[in-house]
Amino acid sequence: MIEYTKEMYDYYYKRQWKHTDLVKSIGLKLINIPEFIDRYSNISGLSEFDRILTVHDLDKLQHVNVNDFKTNKKFIHGFIHLCEQYRRKRLNLDEYVLDDDIKELCHYGTVLHVLCNTHHPEYWDPTINKTSDDRFNIINVENRDEPSIRKILAYKMPEISLCEMVCDWCAVSIERNDSLIKWAINNINRRWMFNNYQVKFIYDIVKMCEEIKNEL
Numbered sequence: 016m017i018e019y020t021k022e023m024y025d026y027y028y029k030r031q032w033k034h035t036d037l038v039k040s041i042g043l044k045l046i047n048i049p050e051f052i053d054r055y056s057n058i059s060g061l062s063e064f065d066r067i068l069t070v071h072d073l074d075k076l077q078h079v080n081v082n083d084f085k086t087n088k089k090f091i092h093g094f095i096h097l098c099e100q101y102r103r104k105r106l107n108l109d110e111y112v113l114d115d116d117i118k119e120l121c122h123y124g125t126v127l128h129v130l131c132n133t134h135h136p137e138y139w140d141p142t143i144n145k146t147s148d149d150r151f152n153i154i155n156v157e158n159r160d161e162p163s164i165r166k167i168l169a170y171k172m173p174e175i176s177l178c179e180m181v182c183d184w185c186a187v188s189i190e191r192n193d194s195l196i197k198w199a200i201n202n203i204n205r206r207w208m209f210n211n212y213q214v215k216f217i218y219d220i221v222k223m224c225e226e227i228k229n230e231l
Contacts, residue, residue: 039068060175093120134179136169136207162206
């Protein structure tokens with residue numbers, strides 16, 4: 016198994032906090048947009064949105080102590096390598112190739128993360144047994160950004176979680192300099208299955224987040 020460096024570890028830690036802060040910034044701007052207030056100020060859970068955004072993705076940091084490099088290595092090994100792979104791709108550097116052991120850690124960690132966080136559609140799929148080995152087919156092993164062989168049924172996903180989901184998408188699109196709307200089109204009802212109301216709601220939030228993104 017490839018070992019990661021202290022520099023990779025530090026970058027992961029800083030990037031993760033930066034991502035959480037960006038998601039929160041986008042989310043707080045979103046709920047103060049007049050169009051959002053007019054249409055969706057009565058959605059359930061909105062009063063808790065600030066708290067929800069504050070803890071976004073913090074499960075990826077719960078075992079990370081930037082001053083305790085060696086002790087924490089076993090908990091975050093896969094995510095640190097994955098972060099380095101994305102970093103090099105974004106900067107057009109030489110590809111960072113993951114060996115099979117690292118791929119397995121990345122896949123395992125990703126599955127556990129999406130099943131424990133309400134802003135991921137996988138959390139809401141009632142057909143996924145969260146304690147069965149079958150749960151590992153919900154994420155594409157070779158490319159976690161592409162659909163898996165299994166369609167994810169997110170019909171029970173509430174509006175407040177959909178808002179956090181799109182804020183997450185928006186933050187990642189900023190980091191990767193990618194299109195938010197293209198990501199939505201490529202994944203809605205292809206990777207994650209939503210009902211008609213959810214689809215309209217998601218695209219409304221995407222449109223508002225695009226406006227926020229252009230202002231940042």
